Amino acid sequence: MSIPYFEFLRAELAPGLLDGLWVSLIVIIPSALLGAFIGLTAGVLRVYGPMPVRKLAEAYVSLFRGTPLVVQVFFWYFALPYIKFGGWSLVLDPIPAAILAFGLCSGAYQSEYIRGGLNSIKRGQIRAALALGMTTRQAVMNVVLPQAFRRALPGCGNEIIYLIKYSSLASIITVNELTGTATTIAKNSWRNIEVFCTLGVVYLLLVTVATWLLHLLEDTLSVPGFERPQE
Amino acid sequence: MSQHSENTPILEARNLIKVLGGNRVLDSVNLDIGRGRVKVLIGPSGAGKSTLLQCLNFLTPPDSGHILLEGREVNAGSKKELCSFRQQVGMIFQDFNLFDHLSALENVRVALMKVRGMSKLDATERAVAELKRVGLVDRAAHYPANLSGGQKQRVAIARALAMDPKVMLLDEPTSALDPELIGEVLTVIRALAQGGMTMIMATHQISFSASLADEFIFMEKGRIVEHGSPAELLGKGVGSRTQAFCAKISELTGEADGEFRS
Ligand SMILES: Nc1ncnc2c1ncn2[C@@H]1O[C@H](COP(=O)(O)OP(=O)(O)OP(=O)(O)O)[C@@H](O)[C@H]1O
Ligand SMILES: [Mg+2]
Numbered sequence: 327m328s329i330p331y332f333e334f335l336r337a338e339l340a341p342g343l344l345d346g347l348w349v350s351l352i353v354i355i356p357s358a359l360l361g362a363f364i365g366l367t368a369g370v371l372r373v374y375g376p377m378p379v380r381k382l383a384e385a386y387v388s389l390f391r392g393t394p395l396v397v398q399v400f401f402w403y404f405a406l407p408y409i410k411f412g413g414w415s416l417v418l419d420p421i422p423a424a425i426l427a428f429g430l431c432s433g434a435y436q437s438e439y440i441r442g443g444l445n446s447i448k449r450g451q452i453r454a455a456l457a458l459g460m461t462t463r464q465a466v467m468n469v470v471l472p473q474a475f476r477r478a479l480p481g482c483g484n485e486i487i488y489l490i491k492y493s494s495l496a497s498i499i500t501v502n503e504l505t506g507t508a509t510t511i512a513k514n515s516w517r518n519i520e521v522f523c524t525l526g527v528v529y530l531l532l533v534t535v536a537t538w539l540l541h542l543l544e545d546t547l548s549v550p551g552f553e554r555p556q557e
Numbered sequence: 558m559s560q561h562s563e564n565t566p567i568l569e570a571r572n573l574i575k576v577l578g579g580n581r582v583l584d585s586v587n588l589d590i591g592r593g594r595v596k597v598l599i600g601p602s603g604a605g606k607s608t609l610l611q612c613l614n615f616l617t618p619p620d621s622g623h624i625l626l627e628g629r630e631v632n633a634g635s636k637k638e639l640c641s642f643r644q645q646v647g648m649i650f651q652d653f654n655l656f657d658h659l660s661a662l663e664n665v666r667v668a669l670m671k672v673r674g675m676s677k678l679d680a681t682e683r684a685v686a687e688l689k690r691v692g693l694v695d696r697a698a699h700y701p702a703n704l705s706g707g708q709k710q711r712v713a714i715a716r717a718l719a720m721d722p723k724v725m726l727l728d729e730p731t732s733a734l735d736p737e738l739i740g741e742v743l744t745v746i747r748a749l750a751q752g753g754m755t756m757i758m759a760t761h762q763i764s765f766s767a768s769l770a771d772e773f774i775f776m777e778k779g780r781i782v783e784h785g786s787p788a789e790l791l792g793k794g795v796g797s798r799t800q801a802f803c804a805k806i807s808e809l810t811g812e813a814d815g816e817f818r819s
Binding site: 458459460461549 | 667
């Protein structure tokens with residue numbers, strides 16, 4: 327009664343998913359960059375910030391790690407417009423709302439890895455840097471962060487892999503990314519199994535490429551004593 | 558410049574007091590060192606030698622007291638003054654504290670570029686010269702993970718020397734080393750002393766330091782209890798506390814300090 331899978335794939339599914347993939351990338355890449363930036367900032371503040379700032383950064387992390395991502399996504403899209411800032415309210419389009427939600431959530435997790443990396447650097451190296459006449463800031467920028475970043479990279483990379491997968495949640499606020507597109511195609515074609523299995527393969531490819539890129543970055547930054555553990 | 562005469566000590570500490578965990582780790586310590594002199598700090602574990610050295614460059618800020626560099630009091634409250642003071646006071650640590658993500662060359666170069674604002678080219682040239690001085694040019698590209706302890710300590714010395722310090726503080730520079738690696742570091746330190754570097758060194762290498770030091774400073778419980786030339790304190794039949802202490806370490810460590818008898 328219906329056309330064979332490969333015919334369906336070529337004519338309908340692949341073009342649809344390709345559009346979705348494009349939208350997914352538009353969500354994932356800025357979210358990952360935003361998350362890395364927020365994670366780095368929050369991680370540094372949690373270790374070196376003055377006490378009140380430290381507490382604030384801790385509160386941010388607890389809040390975003392402690393609530394379901396779905397709730398966060400809904401919040402930025404549906405609830406934000408109801409919050410008035412002196413008569414103004416902020417209404418976000420679906421894609422910016424998704425990027426904000428994912429970036430903030432990812433940043434909270436990333437900051438954990440950054441913090442761990444920072445704490446793993448022996449205090450002695452900071453003292454040596456200070457003894458050479460560096461300011462605390464210079465010591466952090468030139469000695470601590472480059473090492474902490476290398477130590478944190480595998481964890482942060484994992485977080486980006488998660489981000490690729492949870493970006494599918496953007497579909498619940500009408501973003502037509504991979505999952506959203508696939509759902510529509512499945513509904514219209516009644517070919518759920520084929521569509522969602524294909525979707526799974528696409529995510530797998532996406533994750534494989536991302537893993538490869540992250541390993542490339544790790545290897546580029548690798549110096550003796552900071553090698554990527556060989557699996 | 559007026560107070561900067563030939564006899565002004567390079568570094569002077571007045572009345573340093575430091576309390577840590579309820580203990581007076583430094584109890585009114587006074588110390589001064591003239592140009593080209595070598596002073597050696599000895600004393601039992603916990604005497605406050607490391608704390609004293611770290612107070613001298615404010616890595617551990619003293620609770621009270623004054624530090625003077627060439628007769629001028631250092632105002633550690635000013636960040637700029639503190640950084641410029643620290644550039645002039647080199648420090649060598651027991652566990653080297655090399656920057657693990659940088660090669661030997663980069664370890665020596667980084668502060669030249671970031672602190673002294675030298676160009677990469679000039680800094681590299683200077684770093685190579687310093688590595689040559691400690692006999693490690695051929696290891697310039699090696700990372701700390703691939704250097705022996707003795708090599709790491711020599712890189713650390715090169716790194717400190719590159720800043721043109723007026724005085725060097727050395728905190729047990731050979732204590733973390735395997736016995737067979739101590740000699741290479743002591744050779745570098747001896748060459749420095751002979752080259753006229755002003756140094757304050759905490760060490761347990763008694764006979765080595767006796768051959769270099771102008772003065773031994775014996776500390777106990779946060780106080781300087783004896784000081785004087787090695788001959789004064791360690792001569793036959795002097796009966797000083799220092800002598801008793803040195804006899805005890807030599808006994809405990811066997812020949813460890815006899816390794817480098819000159
Ligand atoms: N952060 C700290 N808190 C509390 N007590 C401290 C701290 N740091 C050092 N101390 C104490 O200060 C005293 C002096 O320590 P210090 O490291 O200066 O001795 P030292 O003479 O260098 O000894 P060693 O020969 O073992 O290196 C010790 O009793 C030590 O336990
Ligand atoms: Mg000590």
